[in-house]
Amino acid sequence: MDKTIEEIGLSWKARNKPFMLAGIFLVGTLVLSAMTKALVLMPLVFGVLFLFIGFLNMNIKAFLFHEKHFVFQAGFMNKKLVLYKDLEGYDIENRKIIIHYREVGKLKSIKFLKEIIADEDIAVLERKLDLLKIK
Numbered sequence: 510m511d512k513t514i515e516e517i518g519l520s521w522k523a524r525n526k527p528f529m530l531a532g533i534f535l536v537g538t539l540v541l542s543a544m545t546k547a548l549v550l551m552p553l554v555f556g557v558l559f560l561f562i563g564f565l566n567m568n569i570k571a572f573l574f575h576e577k578h579f580v581f582q583a584g585f586m587n588k589k590l591v592l593y594k595d596l597e598g599y600d601i602e603n604r605k606i607i608i609h610y611r612e613v614g615k616l617k618s619i620k621f622l623k624e625i626i627a628d629e630d631i632a633v634l635e636r637k638l639d640l641l642k643i644k
Contacts, residue, residue: 517572517634520627523583527563531556571626574637581608581619589619599638601631608638 518524534556541549565585573580582588597609597616601623608619623631 513573513575515572515574515633515637516570517626517630518570519566519583520624520630523571523625524566524569525563527559527566531559531563534559571630572634581621583621583625591619593641596638596641599635601635606631606634 534552538549538553538556541552562585569582569585571581571583573582577594578590578592580588580590591608591610595611597611599609600607604623606621606623610617610619626634
């Protein structure tokens with residue numbers, strides 16, 4: 510297995526968004542339950558679900574750069590491995606970052622919001638992709 514050369518973690522905002530949503534749903538449960546004088550289960554279930562997702566996302570690294578490939582993972586369920594030789598280019602737009610690559614001869618892309626990684630990590634990602642001479 511390749512050794513990890515560099516890594517970029519999720520931003521504070523991306524890492525804590527599930528916890529904020531869980532708090533909203535749990536407070537909503539309290540308010541609705543107090544108003545109806547009965548336990549309202551649906552927002553409680555969503556609150557617990559978002560708490561679980563938040564704990565799963567706590568230690569995720571958005572980008573892991575290895576010797577021959579990088580791994581992009583914005584959440585615990587989606588993980589994308591891209592070989593450096595398959596990279597075609599990248600675009601950094603107003604709110605999005607798009608990385609283009611080839612998979613089995615077809616042009617594909619990874620699209621994600623800039624807020625997933627910290628502002629200083631955007632410069633690190635751009636420098637890393639420029640080093641690979643893909644732009």
